[in-house]
Amino acid sequence: MRQSSILTRLLLLHNGRTRLWTALAILSVGTFLLLVSVLTWSDFDQLLSNEQSGGTESYVVIGKQIIERNMGGASANVFSASEIAEVRHAPQVLDAGEITPALFPVYAEVGGQLPLQTELPLASVPDRFLDAVPSDWNWQPGNPNLPVILAARFLDIYNYVFAPGQGLPQLSRGSVQAIGMRMKVGSGTNVQVFSAHISGFSDRVGSVLVPQSFITYGNSRFAASSGPARVMQLILRVADPSDPQFTIWLQQHGYTTEPQGLQWSRMRAIVQSVAAATGGLAALLLVAGALIFMLFIELSISRSRSSLVLLHQLGYSRRYLVSFMVRRFVPMVAGSLFLALAATVFVQVIVSARLAAAQLHLPSLPGVVVWAAFAIVSALILVVVYRAIVRSVTKVEVIVGL
């Protein structure tokens, strides 16, 4: 006991405690901010993955931006085969499907207690892009029954906007699927009537979908002009629509999509900027903290110079003195680093609990990225502190000329 306490008095008690605590506090705050910026980035990444349906994948419908220059001729807004091929290789795009519009008029009537009559914008997409393929999703020429998938938002507009104003009943998805429709296709004398029913709903495509075989048949049988259907919209299966690369690619090609499809991208850009700014500030604080601590060590050792020299003369080796200093300083540094880690874990516990109330799920402990950042920062700072001690002790001996 005595030796250690005597050495402590000789070597470490000349130093200002305020300076020591300030250096440790800056080191701790810097580490905390750095870990929090990594935590913010990693939490947002995780939240984003959870928010997108089916894990990280999402579906996005794109079209060409309609501006004054191209709004007259529809052909200018058509996707060519080469453009479609290019879309398939865009950043984050896993698959692309054509949304084929009906080139013929469609008029639907709902009978019974729901006297609705309306023109319908029919379209088709490849089955692999449907939210779920209904069991009766099949149509062959000659079949009078036609399955239809309705955009979910159409039902919302009916229930919350149209029905209350018209004194009509609000309808559940199940009840709508039980309603039959009379669908008149074509114009003039070239008309055919089908018995249609709604067999499903789609959150992905904002129109009325029918099987592709029906659109192919209708476009060849009832279209005013012949020729292949002009594709003006594509549906994309995207790995991560919040990736800024994907957003930039869309803008560069003049393609538009629904704004909510890209809201995460904007949020991610903002969060990344905030995290980067915090990280930059944290890195500066860390460097400042490490520098102050190094200066503190050098000052401490230089103030204890005469004791250090005499101890060395009495038989204490340089290695022993360095190891004594390391044993005194490293626990202080490690303590401040672990304090920062504990504060970061606490932040994650609080954030995950609060977000859980908003149905956003995060693990209650920081992810592996945060632990890795902590390990790297700790290793760097401990190496810097160790080198400062070795350099200072060696310098004292060099001055004395040993």
Next chain:
Amino acid sequence: MQLSMRGLVPAHLVQQLAGRPSQVWNADVTLPSGACVFVQAPSGRGKTTLIHMLYGLRGGYSGTISFGDRNMEQLPDDQLSALRARQLSVIFQDMRLFPSLTAFENIEVKRALTNSVTTEEVLTWLAQLGIADKAYAQAATLSFGEQQRLAIIRALVQPFSWLLMDEPFSHLDIANRKLAIDLIKNVAHRHNAGIFLTDLDANDYFPYTHTFLM
């Protein structure tokens, strides 16, 4: 452990020593293990320089100093420290105590390095040299005579093959000097250690086997 000095000339004394005969400087001296050596010289002839060179505190000289087969100038730090902790002890002319520590703590710093002497023995030696009542007084408050006795005890609380002493009794009266000499003889005998003493005047403090004029 044999001590040998070969052609030693400190750089800063080259001119001063030129043409002046010396049995130590620029001479070949071999001292066997356990020898009792006295080097006599008036002030300014380099007695302290020699002790510091032997203890490895200063370089800047031509020639070689060897303890056994170890050349002092070529010893790495770890080995030099081990030599000072276990083979080579010294009583500095200027004592070199830690002024802020107590007398006992000054000894403890050295004793704890090897733990070869018990604290009870230390207290006995303090009593033997008449400074037991100063054990817990700050070293800075002790008289020169007390500090010198403290420095002597500190040099004895480690194992050693050679005890280097630089005018070790300069502040002691005859009675205290005799007590110190008796203690040193006993401890050196216990370790079968050699004694290497420098002083101004001829003396019979120890039964010298080798005497040199510097």
